[in-house]
Amino acid sequence: MILLQTIDLSKQFGDVHACDRVNFTVNKGEFLSLVGSNGAGKTSLVNLISGHLAPDSGRILFEGTDVTFARIHERIRAGIARSFQIVNLFDVLTVFDNVALSIFSRERKIVKIAALADLDRDVRREALDVLSQFGLAAKSAVPAGGLAQGERKLLDVALAYALRPKLLFLDEPTSGVSTREKTQIMDTVSSVVRAGAVTAVIIEHDMDVVFRYSDRIVMMHEGKFLADGTPQEIRANKNVANILLGAPLSA
Amino acid sequence: MAADVSRVSYRPKLLLFAAATLVLVLLALLPLYIGLYQTQLLTYGLIAAIAALGFNLLLGYTGLLSFGHSAFFGIGAYSVAFLLRDAGIRSMELYILIGLPIVALVSALLGYICVRHTRIFFGILTLALSQVVWTLAYKFFWLTGGSDGLRVARPDLLAGMFTFTGGGAFQRFISAYYYYVLAVFAICVAVMWVIVHSPFGKALQAIRDNETRAAFLGLRIRRFRWVAFLISGTMTGLAGILWVPLNGLTTPEVLYWTFSGEIVFMTLLGGFRNFTGPIVGGPLFTYLKTYAVATTEYWQLLLGVVLVLLVMLLPTGIVGALSVATAKLWPKEKSA
Ligand SMILES: Nc1ncnc2c1ncn2[C@@H]1O[C@H](COP(=O)(O)OP(=O)(O)OP(=O)(O)O)[C@@H](O)[C@H]1O
Ligand SMILES: [Mg+2]
Numbered sequence: 001m002i003l004l005q006t007i008d009l010s011k012q013f014g015d016v017h018a019c020d021r022v023n024f025t026v027n028k029g030e031f032l033s034l035v036g037s038n039g040a041g042k043t044s045l046v047n048l049i050s051g052h053l054a055p056d057s058g059r060i061l062f063e064g065t066d067v068t069f070a071r072i073h074e075r076i077r078a079g080i081a082r083s084f085q086i087v088n089l090f091d092v093l094t095v096f097d098n099v100a101l102s103i104f105s106r107e108r109k110i111v112k113i114a115a116l117a118d119l120d121r122d123v124r125r126e127a128l129d130v131l132s133q134f135g136l137a138a139k140s141a142v143p144a145g146g147l148a149q150g151e152r153k154l155l156d157v158a159l160a161y162a163l164r165p166k167l168l169f170l171d172e173p174t175s176g177v178s179t180r181e182k183t184q185i186m187d188t189v190s191s192v193v194r195a196g197a198v199t200a201v202i203i204e205h206d207m208d209v210v211f212r213y214s215d216r217i218v219m220m221h222e223g224k225f226l227a228d229g230t231p232q233e234i235r236a237n238k239n240v241a242n243i244l245l246g247a248p249l250s251a
Numbered sequence: 252m253a254a255d256v257s258r259v260s261y262r263p264k265l266l267l268f269a270a271a272t273l274v275l276v277l278l279a280l281l282p283l284y285i286g287l288y289q290t291q292l293l294t295y296g297l298i299a300a301i302a303a304l305g306f307n308l309l310l311g312y313t314g315l316l317s318f319g320h321s322a323f324f325g326i327g328a329y330s331v332a333f334l335l336r337d338a339g340i341r342s343m344e345l346y347i348l349i350g351l352p353i354v355a356l357v358s359a360l361l362g363y364i365c366v367r368h369t370r371i372f373f374g375i376l377t378l379a380l381s382q383v384v385w386t387l388a389y390k391f392f393w394l395t396g397g398s399d400g401l402r403v404a405r406p407d408l409l410a411g412m413f414t415f416t417g418g419g420a421f422q423r424f425i426s427a428y429y430y431y432v433l434a435v436f437a438i439c440v441a442v443m444w445v446i447v448h449s450p451f452g453k454a455l456q457a458i459r460d461n462e463t464r465a466a467f468l469g470l471r472i473r474r475f476r477w478v479a480f481l482i483s484g485t486m487t488g489l490a491g492i493l494w495v496p497l498n499g500l501t502t503p504e505v506l507y508w509t510f511s512g513e514i515v516f517m518t519l520l521g522g523f524r525n526f527t528g529p530i531v532g533g534p535l536f537t538y539l540k541t542y543a544v545a546t547t548e549y550w551q552l553l554l555g556v557v558l559v560l561l562v563m564l565l566p567t568g569i570v571g572a573l574s575v576a577t578a579k580l581w582p583k584e585k586s587a
Contacts, residue, residue, distance in 0.1 A: 050467065076469035088467075090460040093453070101457050104450040105469045113451040113478075120450075159468065 001028045003167055003199055004049065004080075009058035010223075011044055018044035020223035021058065026167060026201060031190065033210045034203045036220035037243065042203045043085055045220070046169045050082045051075045062167070076105075079166030083159070085175060085203070087152045091145030095136055095155060098144050100127040102162035127162070133192050134158045150181040157189055161196065168193065170202040174209065182206065186213055211235065219243070275437055279430070287425055291497070292541060294429045296534025297436045298494045303518045303529030304443050305486025310515075311523040312447055313479045314459030315366075318374050319381030320514045322361065323484040325506035327354050327491025329388065332401035332501050343406040343431065346492055354488025355481060362480030366473055369462075378508055385506040400502030403495045432493055439486060440530060446482065447526060455479050487514070513540070516558055522568020531570050 004026040011019045018041045026032060034042050047053040049060055051072040060068045062078055070078070090098050103123045104110040118124070131137045134154045139147060144155060157173050173189055174182040190213050193200045204210050210217060210231070217234040219227040227233075227240050234240055282290045302324055309315045330350040334340040340349070365376045388395045395401065405415040405424045408431055415424040446452050454475055458465045466472055495501045504510065513536065520539075521532025539557065543550035565572045 052463075052467075072466050073469045073471050076467070082467060084464070084467075088461060088464040090457045090464065092460050093456060097453055101450075101453055101465075102468050104453070110450045110454050110470060113446055113449045115450070116445065116448050117450045117453050118448065159464070163468065 002026070003028045003063060005061045006045075006049065007059045007061070009045070009048055009060065010056050011041075011048055011053060012056055017041075017223035019048060019055070022220075022223070022225060024049075024218070024225065026199060028166075028199055029197070030199055031193065031213060031215045032199075032201045033214040033217045034201055034220065035205070035207070035210055035217060036226075039222075040220040041223040042220055043171055044223075046082055046171055046201075046203070050080060050169060076163060076165070080169075081160040081163040081165035081167070082169040083156045083171055083173060085171040087149075087156050089144040089152060089155060089159070092143060094140065095131065095142055095144050095147065096127055096140035098155060099130050099158055099162050100124070102159050103127055103130075106163050130158055130162045133188075133195075134161075135188060150177045150185060153177060153185060154188060161192060161198070164196075164198075166199060168198050168200045170200060172203050172205065174204065174206065182209065271440070275433075278433055282426060282429055287422060290429050291425050292537060293534065294425070294432050294497055295494070296537040297432050298490050298497070298533075299514075299517055299537050300530045300533030301436055301439050301493065302487045302490035302514055303521070303533045304439060305483045305488075305490065306514050307518050307523055307529040308443065308446070308455070308479055308483040308486070310518060311525075311528070312452060312459060313455045313476060313483075315369065315476065315480070316374050316515070317365075317377040317480075317483070318508065318511050318515065319361070319365075319377030319379075320484070320487045321506050321508060321510035322377075322381035322384045323354050323358055323488040324491035324494070324510065324514070325384065325388065325501070325503075326357050327488035328495040328498075328501040328505055329395065329401070330354065330488075331406075331492055331495045332403050335403055335406075336401060341404070341407050342410060343408050343496065344410060346406060346496075347435075347489070350492040351485060351489060354491070355485045358481045358484025358488065359477075362477050362484060366476040366480055378511070381506065381511060382508060385503055385508070388503040388506050395503070398503060400500050400504075402500050403498075405499075406496050428497060432497075435489070435493060439489070443486070444526065451475070451478070516554070519558070519568055520561060522565075522571035524567050525570040525574065528568050528570045532568065535569070 002025055006022055006024040008021040008023065009019055010017070010021050022045060024045065034045070036042050044053065048055050051070065055068065059066060062080060065078070067075055067078060090101070100117065100123055101110070103126050104117070107123065109120065109123065128137055128140065131140055134157070136151060136155060136158065139151060144152070147155060153173050157170055160168055170189065174185050177185065186209050214231055217229065217231060218225060219234065219240050221243050226243065227237050229237070281293065302320070306317065306320050309317050327350055330353045331346045334346055334349060340346065361380050364380065365373055368376055389397060405420065407414045408427055413427050454465070454470055457468070458470065458472055458475055462472055491505065517532040517536035518529045519532070520536050521530065522528030540550070540554065543553045547553055561568070567575070
């Protein structure tokens with residue numbers, strides 16, 4: 001069943017075609033990887049779908065509804081959430097408050113003005129639950145700005161996940177961390193996402209990681225989709241290997 | 252599993268409540284030991300604290316620096332003057348009940364325009380709009396008395412239970428009005444404390460820290476800013492309503508941009524990053540200015556120097572510096 005579909009989605013920056021008539025489909029329940037070299041247009045595509053950027057042309061359908069011109073908060077209500085390639089948190093607020101904000105927003109309790117946020121037991125319980133799923137419960141009282149890079153990446157994902165989206169975009173959740181931490185983060189993220197039955201699109205450069213965790217892989221290059229298939233199919237695709245590394249992939 | 256961690260700790264809140272009550276009791280006892288003049292000055296200080304408290308919801312919690320809060324203070328003051336002159340109302344409660352919706356309406360209107368922008372553009376817009384209000388008050392002298400302003404007599408307090416005419420009226424008014432303002436001040440502090448600790452208040456801080464991410468949590472940024480502006484302007488307006496009976500006169504000066512500057516100043520003085528910053532800054536500024544005016548005709552220069560030193564030496568204000576010092580002295584004590 002198709003969850004998201006883009007039709008000839010395009011975005012140009014000057015002469016750069018960040019997205020060039022992209023037809024992207026996400027099926028319900030998939031764990032999908034979006035790969036491609038630097039500047040391929042992966043983040044731009046997520047920006048278009050999440051409403052961070054307006055497309056030049058094309059359409060975006062989510063569960064059959066046209067959301068091309070929907071406002072950001074409308075897309076989030078519809079069930080599209082995202083994390084950020086460059087960590088994007090509320091650094092002064094505590095780790096707990098960061099996640100609690102997501103939950104308050106989703107529950108539409110965020111407009112409550114005459115009640116203390118700390119005293120909402122349901123939100124409190126859920127926030128701590130989400131944090132422990134991401135292995136961050138012990139840090140809940142620390143300001144988000146005081147976390148280590150790997151923890152910050154996880155919290156960034158946790159904020160998006162706490163919105164309980166139907167479709168979750170994760171833009172390089174492991175960028176800027178050590179190889180060892182990478183596996184740890186991916187294990188955590190993939191198990192949380194699969195346990196929550198959330199459809200996920202993950203952008204990732206490390207092909208070992210991509211092959212290990214994905215149900216399907218989509219490859220972008222210079223704003224276009226080049227390949228689309230299961231890890232086996234992509235592994236066998238000579239184009240992909242040439243473009244990604246200019247050399248054959250390690251098997 | 253997280254069941255025991257999810258239990259809310261009430262202890263810090265109770266401690267805070269106890270501390271606040273203690274301060275309130277001390278403030279209530281103070282007039283017994285200080286003279287009438289000092290009591291009057293302290294009343295001005297508490298009113299300034301209310302103005303700064305409202306202002307700081309925008310600066311400290313929403314990250315918007317308004318240079319136009321004199322407009323709300325002044326409109327509060329002029330509302331009272333109009334209510335007395337044109338409707339013959341003499342009750343302080345009615346001034347507040349009728350004045351508040353007026354300042355709220357003006358705040359909503361000006362806020363609607365201003366929150367379309369942020370940073371310096373926001374600041375300039377608030378400045379420009381407040382200057383428009385000032386010009387109106389200055390030019391429409393048949394309505395506002397122009398630069399002469401409007402006189403306001405001592406109002407009745409608590410639905411006429413206290414009236415102030417005849418011998419010793421001034422003294423009785425100052426004593427009674429101090430407690431009146433103190434009560435309103437306590438309510439304002441409590442209300443503001445709840446607001447900044449509510450989900451709404453957390454959302455404002457999130458928007459201040461990272462507008463983009465806040466939008467991607469589904470927050471409607473502009474609306475939050477608008478409501479913050481509305482509350483902020485209304486509370487500063489309430490300060491204006493309280494101020495005018497004490498001052499006995501309102502002139503376009505309270506609408507002028509330099510008065511907005513004073514509200515900024517007192518907030519910076521106390522510290523805009525702390526809830527208590529503006530509460531401390533308001534009275535402190537009042538004393539500082541009174542002292543400066545009494546000592547030298549170059550009082551603006553003196554205040555200017557203080558402001559420069561403040562920004563350079565204590566960028567987080569008095570309360571900010573104090574809390575840093577306390578944290579150094581008692582490193583284990585984590586503030587809630
Ligand atoms: N806001 C912008 N303004 C101008 N050019 C942009 C903007 N965003 C992206 N681009 C350009 O569009 C192209 C695609 O960028 P994008 O960030 O989508 O690539 P990416 O696949 O996410 O790359 P990376 O793997 O490095 O994150 C690049 O050439 C980039 O310079
Ligand atoms: Mg990118």
